[in-house]
Structure formats: C-alpha cells, structure tokens
Amino acid sequence: MKKFINEIENVEIEMFEGLSLAHPDVVTRLEDSNVFVRATKKEGKVALVSGGGSGHEPAHAGYVGTGMLDAAVPGAVYTSPTPDQVYEAIKAVDSGAGVLLIIKNYTGDVMNFEMAAELAQADGIEVASVVVNDDVAVEDSLYTTGRRGVAGTVFVHKVAGAKAEEGASLAEVKAVAEKAIANLRTMGAALKPSTVPAAGKPGFELGENEMEIGIGIHGEPGTHKEELQQADVIVDHLMEVILKDMSLDEGSELAVMINGSGATPEMELYIIFRKVYELLEKAGFKVFKTFVGDYMTSIDMAGMSITLFKVDDELKKLVSAPAKTIGFTQV
Amino acid sequence: MKKFINEIENVEIEMFEGLSLAHPDVVTRLEDSNVFVRATKKEGKVALVSGGGSGHEPAHAGYVGTGMLDAAVPGAVYTSPTPDQVYEAIKAVDSGAGVLLIIKNYTGDVMNFEMAAELAQADGIEVASVVVNDDVAVEDSLYTTGRRGVAGTVFVHKVAGAKAEEGASLAEVKAVAEKAIANLRTMGAALKPSTVPAAGKPGFELGENEMEIGIGIHGEPGTHKEELQQADVIVDHLMEVILKDMSLDEGSELAVMINGSGATPEMELYIIFRKVYELLEKAGFKVFKTFVGDYMTSIDMAGMSITLFKVDDELKKLVSAPAKTIGFTQV
Numbered sequence: 001m002k003k004f005i006n007e008i009e010n011v012e013i014e015m016f017e018g019l020s021l022a023h024p025d026v027v028t029r030l031e032d033s034n035v036f037v038r039a040t041k042k043e044g045k046v047a048l049v050s051g052g053g054s055g056h057e058p059a060h061a062g063y064v065g066t067g068m069l070d071a072a073v074p075g076a077v078y079t080s081p082t083p084d085q086v087y088e089a090i091k092a093v094d095s096g097a098g099v100l101l102i103i104k105n106y107t108g109d110v111m112n113f114e115m116a117a118e119l120a121q122a123d124g125i126e127v128a129s130v131v132v133n134d135d136v137a138v139e140d141s142l143y144t145t146g147r148r149g150v151a152g153t154v155f156v157h158k159v160a161g162a163k164a165e166e167g168a169s170l171a172e173v174k175a176v177a178e179k180a181i182a183n184l185r186t187m188g189a190a191l192k193p194s195t196v197p198a199a200g201k202p203g204f205e206l207g208e209n210e211m212e213i214g215i216g217i218h219g220e221p222g223t224h225k226e227e228l229q230q231a232d233v234i235v236d237h238l239m240e241v242i243l244k245d246m247s248l249d250e251g252s253e254l255a256v257m258i259n260g261s262g263a264t265p266e267m268e269l270y271i272i273f274r275k276v277y278e279l280l281e282k283a284g285f286k287v288f289k290t291f292v293g294d295y296m297t298s299i300d301m302a303g304m305s306i307t308l309f310k311v312d313d314e315l316k317k318l319v320s321a322p323a324k325t326i327g328f329t330q331v
Numbered sequence: 332m333k334k335f336i337n338e339i340e341n342v343e344i345e346m347f348e349g350l351s352l353a354h355p356d357v358v359t360r361l362e363d364s365n366v367f368v369r370a371t372k373k374e375g376k377v378a379l380v381s382g383g384g385s386g387h388e389p390a391h392a393g394y395v396g397t398g399m400l401d402a403a404v405p406g407a408v409y410t411s412p413t414p415d416q417v418y419e420a421i422k423a424v425d426s427g428a429g430v431l432l433i434i435k436n437y438t439g440d441v442m443n444f445e446m447a448a449e450l451a452q453a454d455g456i457e458v459a460s461v462v463v464n465d466d467v468a469v470e471d472s473l474y475t476t477g478r479r480g481v482a483g484t485v486f487v488h489k490v491a492g493a494k495a496e497e498g499a500s501l502a503e504v505k506a507v508a509e510k511a512i513a514n515l516r517t518m519g520a521a522l523k524p525s526t527v528p529a530a531g532k533p534g535f536e537l538g539e540n541e542m543e544i545g546i547g548i549h550g551e552p553g554t555h556k557e558e559l560q561q562a563d564v565i566v567d568h569l570m571e572v573i574l575k576d577m578s579l580d581e582g583s584e585l586a587v588m589i590n591g592s593g594a595t596p597e598m599e600l601y602i603i604f605r606k607v608y609e610l611l612e613k614a615g616f617k618v619f620k621t622f623v624g625d626y627m628t629s630i631d632m633a634g635m636s637i638t639l640f641k642v643d644d645e646l647k648k649l650v651s652a653p654a655k656t657i658g659f660t661q662v
Contacts, residue, residue: 002539003596004520004522006561006602015598015602018605018608021604021608022601022608023621054598057596057597057601189335191334191335192333211333231335258353262597263631264594264631265334265386265594266388266389266593266625267346267386267630268335268336269335269349270348271335271345271349272349274345274346274348274349290352290353290354294625297597299598300596300633302333302594322662329660329661329662
C-alpha cells in the first residue's frame with residue numbers, strides 16, 4: 001500500500017485536522033469530534049445534516065457551507081458515523097426551524113442517523129429525514145437493502161440546501177429533497193479497486209483487462225465483471241440501464257454529473273461526458289447543466305459514475321442557486 | 332493500460348469536445364481547434380493566454396473565465412501546443428489592450444509561445460510574456476533549462492487575471508505576474524507514475540516501496556528515489572528545500588497550495604496540509620489562504636506538490652478576488 005499517510009489509525013483524525021485548518025472561513029470542526037459545521041451558523045433556517053463513511057471526499061464535509069449543508073459527520077473510512085456523533089451535529093445546527101437528515105441508503109447509515117433523529121426528537125428538536133437511493137445498478141447489495149445512495153446525493157444536498165436557504169419550512173425542504181431523489185439515477189463502473197488504509201490491500205480484485213460494471217462507492221460488487229471496453233461502449237451500457245429506469249419525455253431537461261472515483265483523470269471524465277451528451281441529444285433530451293469532477297469518491301478507486309437528474313423549473317432554479325463550500329462553489 | 336478512452340489517437344480531441352459541450356456558459360472552443368476562449372469575450376482589458384501539454388487538467392482550459400485566463404491552448408498529452416495554435420489564441424482574445432502569455436518553463440513551451448508572440452507582434456498586437464519556474468527541486472531537467480514551471484502557475488493565472496480584470500495595463504499585469512513568480516516555490520513527490528495513452532505504459536518505474544522526490548509534472552526525474560516514508564517525513568523534507576529557497580520573515584503571510592497529481596485522494600492531501608500548517612506556524616509564518624485539490628495534474632500519477640506563495644497586500648487582494656472558471660470558482 002502506497003499512500004501519503006502517517007500511522008494508519010490516525011488517517012481520519014489527521015484528515016479532519018487538515019481540513020479544518022485549511023478552510024477556517026468555511027467550516028468549523030466541533031472540538032475533538034468528527035462533526036463539521038458552517039463557520040458561521042445561519043439562524044432561523046432549516047438545517048441540513050449529512051454524512052457517511054470517510055473516503056468519499058469532498059463528500060460530505062466539503063459540502064458544508066452557504067447553499068448546501070449545515071453539518072457533515074464523516075465516520076471512519078467506509079463506516080457510518082455513530083448515532084451520538086450525528087446527534088451532536090443535529091444539536092449544533094438546529095436553530096428552531098428543524099433539521100433534515102440526508103442519508104445515503106446503507107443499512108448502517110440509515111440505522112445510525114435514525115437513532116440520532118430519535119435522540120434529538122426526545123430533546124424537542126424537529127427532525128425529518130430522506131434516504132437517497134440513486135444507484136440503479138443493483139437492488140440490495142453487500143451493505144444495503146434496496147438501492148444504494150451514491151453520487152446523486154450531491155444534487156440532493158444542492159437543491160435541498162438552496163431551498164432551505166430561501167427560508168422554506170422543514171416540510172417544504174423535505175419535499176424538494178424527495179422530488180430530487182425521485183428524479184435521480186446513477187450508475188458507475190470501475191477499472192481499479194480502492195485500498196482502505198486499515199485493510200492495507202485493495203478491496204476487490206480485477207484482472208489486468210477487466211472492469212466492474214455497476215460498482216458501488218465502497219467497491220461493493222455491481223452487476224458483473226467483463227472485459228475492458230472502450231469508453232463509448234461502457235457509456236452506452238450504463239446509459240441504457242439508467243434511461244430505462246427513468247420516465248423522460250422528448251424535451252425533458254437534465255442536470256448531468258460525471259463523477260470521478262478519486263483516481264480517474266479529468267481527461268477520461270470528459271471523454272465519457274462527450275458520449276453521454278451525444279446519447280442524450282440523440283434521444284431528444286436537453287442537458288441543462290453539467291458537473292464533471294470528483295464529487296463522491298472512493299479513496300483511490302479508478303472509476304466513474306454517470307448521474308442523470310431530471311429537472312423541472314423549481315429544480316433548475318435550485319441547482320443553479322449560489323453555493324459556497326469547499327467542494328462546490330457556484331455563483 | 333486501463334483507461335476510460337476510445338481510440339488512443341482521439342484522446343485529446345474527444346476530451347476537448349467533452350469539455351466544450353459540458354461548459355458552454357464558460358468556455359468556447361474555436362472551431363476545429365484546441366483553442367479555448369471565454370464564452371463571453373471581455374473587451375478593453377489585457378488578455379491572458381496560457382497553455383502547455385494536455386494531461387494537466389484542469390490546467391489550463393479549466394482556468395479560462397472571469398478573473399483568470401482569456402484563452403488556453405492545450406497541446407497533445409505532455410506536448411507543447413504549436414506556435415500557430417497559440418497565435419490563433421492571441422488573435423482571438425486581443426481587444427487592443429495587449430496580451431500576456433503565461434508560459435511554464437519547458438523548452439518546447441517557451442520556444443513555441445515566443446514564436447507565436449512574434450507572429451502576433453508582426454500583426455501589430457502588443458504581446459508580453461512571463462515564464463513560470465516555481466519548482467525548486469532541480470536546476471535544468473529532462474525538458475528544461477533552469478527550473479520547471481509547475482502547480483504555482485495557477486497562482487500566476489489567478490493574480491494576473493484579477494489584475495487584468497481591474498483594468499490594469501499590460502505592463503502592470505506583467506509586473507504583478509513577475510512579482511508572483513518571484514514569490515512562488517513548489518516541490519513535489521510521487522508514489523506511482525502516470526501513463527500517457529499513446530505510450531501505453533507508465534512513464535517511469537518505482538519499486539513497490541519506493542517514491543520519487545522532486546518529481547516533475549510529466550514524471551520527469553526529481554532529486555532522487557528513496558524508500559517510502561510517512562507523510563510527515565516527506566513534508567518535512569519538501570518544506571525544508573522550499574523554505575531554504577525563500578526569503579521569509581517572522582510574520583510573513585503565505586497562500587498555500589497542496590496539489591494532487593490526479594490519482595491522489597483528497598484524504599492524503601489534507602494529511603499533508605496538516606503537517607505543512609504545523610511547520611509554518613512553528614516557524615512564525617501565517618497561512619493567509621489554502622487551496623487543496625487537483626489543480627495541475629499529471630494524468631493518473633499518484634503524487635502531490637506543495638506550493639508556498641508569499642503574499643503582500645496587493646497579492647492578497649488579487650488571490651482573494653472573485654473568479655469563475657471550470658476549475659477555480661471563488662466568491
């Protein structure tokens with residue numbers, strides 16, 4: 001294992017320290033914790049809390065800030081934060097208007113965030129939650145009942161965050177998050193596995209000329225392994241599965257995210273987008289806005305995912321609204 | 332070689348197509364060319380042109396936009412654009428106030444950009460140029476006489492771009508770019524080489540437990556290979572070489588960039604920054620602003636570099652000025 005790290009047991013804590021030292025104007029790390037909140041708390045609005053395992057950077061601490069999250073709680077690498085930690089985050093960001101939890105659909109995350117919600121509700125804090133399950137590759141998986149939550153989660157942060165920033169109620173913010181989730185579909189592929197520092201070796205094996213189709217963001221299996229194909233062929237396949245699962249009409253508008261898994265050059269992500277665009281145009285759909293980059297990574301996995309997000313007028317406005325976070329800034 | 336690409340000979344053109352289809356609101360690709368200009372030309376200001384080999388994305392097309400470059404000219408992977416291509420860029424962006432070329436110090440780049448300048452000057456366009464040489468690792472190298480230009484170039488784009496946006500003259504923009512270059516120092520290290528698509532295999536070799544110190548952004552050799560060390564030890568060494576080459580006083584303020592080479596997880600970059608911050612604080616220097624991410628990559632190299640940029644009041648203002656590009660947006 002070759003990584004720029006020190007002692008393996010300090011990987012998370014040293015990353016957290018580095019992150020908070022680097023961006024004190026954007027995020028504050030609660031003392032001795034793994035809870036990141038906005039450097040300047042915004043009072044009187046619905047607060048958004050997300051999180052999950054570390055290793056997906058910039059998700060989720062990188063999405064704390066104006067127009068997106070109020071707090072993020074990264075657990076150990078590929079491991080859910082504990083209920084206590086999420087509970088601390090909820091208490092830190094609530095300002096009386098209620099808190100929405102944005103949870104990716106993994107059994108551990110769902111359980112721990114729901115327990116945190118109950119703890120906070122017992123304190124009289126109004127808490128609602130949504131579960132993101134945008135990955136069309138597989139029903140049920142290694143860590144999930146139902147579909148997994150993957151890169152599309154960033155769009156949920158974005159639109160729910162913009163809605164909360166407008167002063168909407170908890171019910172309204174939750175409703176827009178649910179609309180986003182209903183309109184989101186993602187599927188990915190990987191060429192090389194990631195290595196969790198504590199494991200010291202790659203999480204799965206791929207032959208020299210093999211790829212995994214439908215990969216999860218922790219390297220959990222997708223639909224199948226097959227011989228490496230050219231990018232256009234891979235995109236053809238992923239797009240077929242994604243589009244089959246969406247109800248789009250001629251003229252439907254889409255926000256598109258081509259997400260890199262951490263070790264995928266931007267060059268390749270743009271080559272992928274080129275084909276995605278061609279297929280969408282041919283099908284009579286319109287690309288409203290495109291995001292290309294590392295949004296929801298898997299440490300050092302060489303992989304990518306395609307997210308299609310069907311947007312109506314409300315969602316278009318929310319996707320385009322300003323945001324100022326470490327990982328996503330838009331004017 | 333495992334990459335998300337199609338035919339190897341189409342890698343650059345398909346990336347260019349994807350990039351311009353993804354961000355039509357920010358950049359326009361001149362027809363059938365590798366010249367990227369702002370989607371909306373800003374008249375009456377000094378225009379900035381940069382470029383170099385492809386494979387360094389988001390450099391440099393990703394820095395075209397408000398507050399940074401007016402045009403970028405990416406050549407083939409790790410290969411300078413031709414004089415004709417740079418000349419086209421200069422003609423496209425000049426609006427009478429003159430054009431500044433920002434060149435990284437590689438023999439091919441310097442020669443081709445200077446030839447382009449001569450062609451444009453023959454047309455009556457006022458052209459000046461600066462050469463960035465921030466890499467302290469080695470004097471002279473595989474492709475360079477003198478020091479190489481590496482990730483610090485992004486700071487030159489930023490401050491010269493902000494100065495031009497203010498309406499400064501060509502001489503003033505050039506002067507601030509030169510001040511930035513004089514105040515910039517970078518050094519890097521790599522754990523794994525990059526693979527140029529047309530070569531089909533890694534550009535250099537590193538043993539299973541070996542790293543290259545002082546690596547260049549094309550994988551050209553640095554000062555030496557050595558056994559892999561912990562991150563803090565690597566940072567100690569790089570910072571010692573960088574700081575020795577700078578004249579800093581107690582209280583000096585620095586903008587810091589921790590740059591990833593393309594396949595380095597953000598997690599590791601923050602672990603690196605944590606140690607950089609500790610050393611700077613101990614030495615009595617002040618971190619003014621921090622940038623962590625993939626700013627000047629080397630395709631899929633697992634590596635990183637540390638850039639220190641000594642900033643005075645003028646440079647602080649220019650570093651902090653708004654920018655809106657694909658790879659660098661700031662409000």
